[in-house]
Amino acid sequence: MIADALAALADPTRRQVFELVAERPSPVGQVADRLPVSRPAVSQHLRVLRQAGLVQEERIGTRHVYRLDTAGLEILRAYFESFWERSLAAFKGAVEQVNRPEPSDPPTAEEAP
């Protein structure tokens, strides 16, 4: 699966197609308008990206809209949400502790372990 995705993105044009779709869900024509390649070529690239599990196709009326396949992104988001939640809590604990005046301690107390 990862190998498929890497292979799909090895092509620079296909990578651009992927980045445009990642930016916002788009029909084929809209992607083609922003790249110096033909519409059939963009369709072909999107097909490869879809087979690699990188983008999803959604049919809206007669249009085919492509969007990022977000299953993988959700994993990444969950990871970072948890990471920053914990890190900001640690930041709060540390900065408030250092800032708190402790009259009984000498001024260098905050440098102590």
Place this chain on the structure above:
Amino acid sequence: MTTGTDTTTVRRSVVVDVPVERAFLFFTQDIGKWWDPNHHLLGEPLAEMVFEPRVGGSIIDRGVNGTESRWSTVLAYDPPTHVAFSWSINLQWQIESDLTKASEVHVTFTAQGESRTLVELEHRHLDRHGPGWESMRDAVGAPNGWNLEPFAQAVIAV
């Protein structure tokens, strides 16, 4: 806290009971005093972290034997209200030198009175890490690299 529409950004915030200048300086200059010491890419224990306070500077992890890991580039440095830095680590847990393939962490500090500060963090452009998100799952519990054990629950829950 987060909306379902913006899938490539993670947002977190915290209120700290210190003045805004203090919050900003501690977040940057004293990053080593709050960063999880298990989170580094060195093959040796972390000795210190250095945050170079200028645009184009680096965040540097230094190991006990002197190994250095420059895993982030400072993208914005506007004390005491805003700092941004790259997350130049790819999904194989290696340094990514191409900034266009790195996600970005933007932090805003807003004074809420003389001794209280709202810290808002946005981790943007997660999609820039490209394919291979699955490897994040594989990395959980790996004996080397970052200790991701605390995050296992979050990842598994997805």
